[in-house]
Amino acid sequence: MLFRAGVVTRPGRVENGNTVLDTQPEEHDRTQSLTLGLASFEWADCRINLLDAPGYADFVGDAMTALHVADVAVFVVDGVSGLQVNDELLWQAAAERSIPRIVFINKMDKERASFDQTLAGLRDHFGAGVEPLDLPVGEASEFTGVADLLSEHVILYDTGSATTSDELPADIADREHEQHEHLVEDVVEIEDDLLARYLDGDAISVPELEHALRRGFSGGSLWPVLCGSATEAIAIDRLLDFLCHIAPAPSEVPGVEVRNGNGSDSLTCDPSGDPLAFVFKTQTDEYVGQVALMKVLSGTLHADDVLVDQRTGTKERLHNLLRVLGSKHTPIDTAVAGDIVGAIKLTDVTTGDTLAPIGSSLTVTPVEHKRPVYGIAVAADSAGDEDKLSTALAELVGDDPTLEVVRDSETHQTVLRGAGDVHVQVALTRLQRRYGITVRTEPVKIAYRETLLAPVETEGRHKKQSGGHGQFGVATVRFEPLPRNGGYEFVDATRGGVIPKSLIPAVGKGVAESMERGGRHGFPLVDLRATVLDGKHHSVDSDDFSFRMAGALALRAAIDKVGTLILEPVDRVEVTVPSSLQGDVMADLGRRRGQIEGTEPAGDGEVTVIASVPTSEVVDYPVALRSMTHGRGRLALSFERYQERPDPR
The missing domain is CATH 3.40.50.300 (P-loop containing nucleotide triphosphate hydrolases)
Structure with a gap:
């Protein structure tokens, strides 16, 4: 199209790495479009803003973004x-x-x-x-x-x-x-x-x-x-x-629905209206920094206009408006409703932001992307690059909101999630090329937990005497496992002041801290009730620390006495496939220890299979599903509950 319109002198080919809109080295390496590209050009008597979306399934998020602003x-x-x-x-x-x-x-x-x-x-x-x-x-x-x-x-x-x-x-x-x-x-x-x-x-x-x-x-x-x-x-x-x-002109398409306070309005594409722009994507350019791609939904934007970012309340000056043609940027003075342009040197604008006049309450609803389903743990190969890695990951997610970065406090891993393995691998390649960070990867650890096998009563005794003021605290505690998702309950059942009321909470805190440190297998303990029954104290040597230690020691004794069982996380899995593949999917989920909960018609000859499957069994499922269904399966995952893990023997 660009060649036919006279914008370029020869047509580009993806396989030759010379297309205008495939600007990233990763696209040249893989000979396929991986990111949303913008080309603004003229044909006959009209301007065309072409959004070129990648066709590979892992990058469907960019195509959805394009549809959000396309006429x-x-x-x-x-x-x-x-x-x-x-x-x-x-x-x-x-x-x-x-x-x-x-x-x-x-x-x-x-x-x-x-x-x-x-x-x-x-x-x-x-x-x-x-x-x-x-x-x-x-x-x-x-x-x-x-x-x-x-x-x-x-x-x-x-x-x-x-x-x-x-x-x-x-x-x-x-x-x-x-x-x-x-x-x-x-x-x-x-x-x-x-x-x-x-x-x-x-x-x-x-x-x-x-x-x-x-x-x-x-x-x-x-x-x-x-x-x-x-x-x-x-x-x-x-x-x-x-x-x-x-095709209809921008002024002829139905109005865009915008939020206005607690209600909503339909905003028509009128160049004479109040200016309103929606930032549908940000991109990082190695020469000019962040480029905010925005569609002008109403009014006319002028270079140096001041608008308000409705997310942050920050005033943003449009220092530079740009006509975008792949990686080429041409400064322009104005952009009218229906136009798609770029802007640079903005303070704190990110994908999904609305830029509006001062005093306006109008906000455009951003694209809701599906939660990414494939993850891998990442860490900087050099300890000195950890802070740099955090900044780089944040910028990657800013450019591509279909990525997600999670820092898991239980497993102490930083997990990068995407729509599939190709999506994540491209992000890692970009991370190394753009920021010069060598990244070490490993499988995502499963956040197992433990709970006591049976009720038990134990004593925790902490005594330390080294001359002068000592430490002393004794607590008798009954521990009882609770139903799944029961949390942690602490009960004071002491009588007669055997433990001063001011020190009772310390026992509960000590138990809670010991639960976090983990049980026999090193996983955090959950679903537990701790009831303080009795204890001893010393008028001089007993303090908060002593009874925290007593509570912790009581729990360790309980673990040694009755043992623990391991709880594994379970995901709700929704797989949408053609009806002809329903049996294959259900059989495969069964092999993964899944429990089929039902099916729902999904229209157009498709069916959604709903199941509960242990998280450990679906770590690689996005890749397996793509292979099994030849790319025709769609997957949604969400955490559901914890359940007892069967004995691996």
Whole structure:
């Protein structure tokens, strides 16, 4: 598209590492798009802001981000391999947001490319509203152009230059006429007056058909299909023309829902309104620092305007507004409603922030990403880099909120989580390249816990005498295991002042501290009631520390006497797959000691399997599920409870 629009002098290829929007070294290494790219350019009499989203499933978060601010969604479908799993997921997401959708069947110049099979697949998945506007002229290496089904013209291409003709090739003439009539019948149904005239035998002009098509596309009743070849620049101009002349302008799309105090409003895209901008993504540039990509939802932004970040309340001056073309930034003076621009040198802006005039209460709801399901523990290889690593991880998450960093106080690990193993590995590569930190990785430790096997009564005695003021405290404590998630209860059942009331809490604190230090296997103790029954004190030597020690020693004696059992964390697992794979998924979860709790229909021939599975059994599950379902499975994990771990013997 950029080549056809004259923005670049030659078309780039992902496999050659010279595409405008694949700017990261990781993308060049893997020869695939991994991050959301922005290209703002002009075609004919309009400006197009192109958000290029990665297609790999691990990076679907960026595609969801793009849909949050897009006015139109273009689905580029491979004419050889057809629809991919991610296409179905994103189509549904676009439909939920009422975003008009158009399909461009690409790679029609390749061997085994099939327009008919790809179109049939589109209709099978998305319905009869899928409407081809073109037919290919020629196949594979003989693919030279398209027949426009509305005008019945043929557009042929030679090294990117287009020639239009009224003469249809003989081998597609009959089919083209048939498809033209079918298209006209579908389009005239959009407008009652056109339908009436058509039924009366009137000829409907191409401009009238285009007007109705525009209405049907914007309203979501028709999903046009074009075809061509990006590498050969065939029919790319058709797609650009469609976006400029058929697709709705920003002012014609439904208003954006914004929060206004405790309520909500619909904000129309009006250049004369109050300025409001939504930061949908931040990116770190090695030369200019953080670049905030934002969509202007209302009003007009000017360089040096001062707006308020609604999250922090901080005033932000827009020192530099930028027109973005991949990694190239061009300063501009203004940006109007509907535009997508960049800004640099902002104080504390992050992904999801709303920039509004001083005194405004309007806020845009940010994208809600699914919780990441794959994790790995990370640590700096050099102890001196630990602080640097923390800062770097925070910046990575700022640029990519689908990542998550958790510092686990129980296992003392820093865990980096992402949508899958590829997502996490790319983040680690970026970490080392961008920040120069060598990272050591290891599997995520499972946060096991322990509880007592049986009720028991013990005595904790702490006595220390070394001349002068000594230490003395004795506590008799009954320990009882509680039901799961029972927590820790401390009860004072002493009588007669055997332990001064002021020192009783110290016993409970000592027990709690000993619980945190762990049981026989070194895991924290939980689900325990400690009842102080009796004790002894000394008027001079007894103090808070002495009875904390007495409480701790009583618990250690209880552990030695009755032992503990290990509790393992259990996750709620929700797996959405095609119904044909339900049995495979349920069997696999069973092998992982999972308990199937039920199934729910998920629509479009899919089912969601719900199960409780020990956390230790799902550490690698995202990778296994992708392999088992060929990428068609979707996974959600959340902590559910602790349960007794079976004896590993």
